[in-house]
Amino acid sequence: MTTMRAPGKVIPRAFPGIKPAEVEELVANCEVKSYPSETVLCRENAVEHTFYMILEGEVQVTKLVNETEIRLLNTLRPGDFFGEMALIHNAPRAATVASTCPIVVLELDKTAFDKVLQRSSSVALAMVREISNRLRENDEMAIEDLRVRAAELAQAYQKLAEQELARREFLTNVAHELRTPLMTASGYLQLLQNGALGGEQLKSAVDTVERNVRQIVTLVNDILFLQEMDLVLSEFQPVDMGEISRNVIEKYKSKASDRHIALALRGNADFPSLPGDARSLERALTALVDNAIKFSPHGGDVEIRLKVEPDALLVQVEDHGIGISPDTRQRIFDRFFHLERQDNDLFGGIGLGLAIARQVVEQHNGTLGVESTLGRGSIFTMKFRKA
Numbered sequence: 257m258t259t260m261r262a263p264g265k266v267i268p269r270a271f272p273g274i275k276p277a278e279v280e281e282l283v284a285n286c287e288v289k290s291y292p293s294e295t296v297l298c299r300e301n302a303v304e305h306t307f308y309m310i311l312e313g314e315v316q317v318t319k320l321v322n323e324t325e326i327r328l329l330n331t332l333r334p335g336d337f338f339g340e341m342a343l344i345h346n347a348p349r350a351a352t353v354a355s356t357c358p359i360v361v362l363e364l365d366k367t368a369f370d371k372v373l374q375r376s377s378s379v380a381l382a383m384v385r386e387i388s389n390r391l392r393e394n395d396e397m398a399i400e401d402l403r404v405r406a407a408e409l410a411q412a413y414q415k416l417a418e419q420e421l422a423r424r425e426f427l428t429n430v431a432h433e434l435r436t437p438l439m440t441a442s443g444y445l446q447l448l449q450n451g452a453l454g455g456e457q458l459k460s461a462v463d464t465v466e467r468n469v470r471q472i473v474t475l476v477n478d479i480l481f482l483q484e485m486d487l488v489l490s491e492f493q494p495v496d497m498g499e500i501s502r503n504v505i506e507k508y509k510s511k512a513s514d515r516h517i518a519l520a521l522r523g524n525a526d527f528p529s530l531p532g533d534a535r536s537l538e539r540a541l542t543a544l545v546d547n548a549i550k551f552s553p554h555g556g557d558v559e560i561r562l563k564v565e566p567d568a569l570l571v572q573v574e575d576h577g578i579g580i581s582p583d584t585r586q587r588i589f590d591r592f593f594h595l596e597r598q599d600n601d602l603f604g605g606i607g608l609g610l611a612i613a614r615q616v617v618e619q620h621n622g623t624l625g626v627e628s629t630l631g632r633g634s635i636f637t638m639k640f641r642k643a
Contacts, residue, residue, distance in 0.1 A: 264280070266362060290359070293356060299352050301348045308353075308364075310359065314333045316328060343366050437471045441464070495532045496529055497527055498525070498527050516555035517549055517552055518557045522562070530620070530640055532640075540624075545573055547573075551577040553577065556633070557574075557575075558573065570637055571637070572638070573636045574633065578630075579630040589614045613636075622638055625637050
């Protein structure tokens with residue numbers, strides 16, 4: 257419970273320097289009023305003509321920013337005052353003032369104030385001095401707010417510029433990743449049409465065309481799949497992640513062997529089923545395994561691990577490849593991010609795999625995290641809540 261401030265003590269605090277007789281005259285022209293909680297005394301942009309001094313309770317001063325955000329500017333308590341500009345200027349209120357609890361205020365309207373001014377120059381001087389101080393403080397607040405807004409705009413512009421650059425690089429990578437296999441497949445198809453190949457050369461050419469067409473189809477499917485992920489998934493069904501893991505290992509066994517990488521499945525044999533979309537979850541795990549193989553250019557093991565925790569189910573993919581630097585780690589899940597080179601190693605692809613994996617996991621109410629040490633490898637963890 258706040259203590260009631262006497263009007264005769266509030267006015268000298270608001271306007272230092274006025275004489276006791278003038279204080280009494282001001283009090284005589286004021287009204288003491290009570291208001292319940294959540295009463296709006298001043299409304300932003302409204303033209304009003306009342307000055308308030310708080311005797312009991314408190315109010316909050318707020319301002320609408322960017323037409324959506326209500327920003328708290330100040331909290332005023334007994335002895336504080338507001339609305340002084342209404343006494344000397346017909347400008348709209350600069351902020352909204354509302355009570356946060358029952359309040360008692362001393363009110364002075366412009367008509368009564370003008371009467372006092374006609375008989376007392378010291379009151380006018382005290383008022384002008386205090387309002388000048390308030391204007392100076394408000395200017396400083398406005399300048400600081402402009403600085404903050406300028407910094408926010410600069411950050412937003414920088415982010416947009418980075419996104420635009422990433423988008424352009426993404427489109428360039430897509431064009432490159434499509435053009436190379438298309439030109440290769442097209443060249444071999446022309447040789448086949450002209451009957452220029454036979455025997456082992458014919459078989460090798462067909463294999464090359466098939467491999468490049470599969471690469472094109474995979475790329476297009478990734479792009480379309482990521483777009484489709486913005487749509488609602490089908491109704492979730494129990495999904496056996498052990499079976500999905502074995503499917504992914506079988507799918508990548510040949511590619512891993514060519515790179516001297518051993519694929520393995522470890523963990524709980526009785527790993528519980530997950531409620532989800534099997535196709536999407538397999539796509540997410542495929543993306544993580546493909547990523548692990550790609551960034552293990554010098555061989556090593558890649559493991560899928562299934563773990564059961566008291567309140568969560570974990571599906572992890574660990575590699576012993578190049579690892580991820582701390583400054584890169586924050587960007588690897590971005591749709592347009594692509595690591596093209598590290599040291600002497602070049603990496604293909606357009607960087608959609610991890611973006612796909614993250615979006616799938618999040619749509620299953622899970623999280624996708626990564627732990628990594630540069631030069632030693634990475635562990636990606638899909639974490640799902642237990643049903």
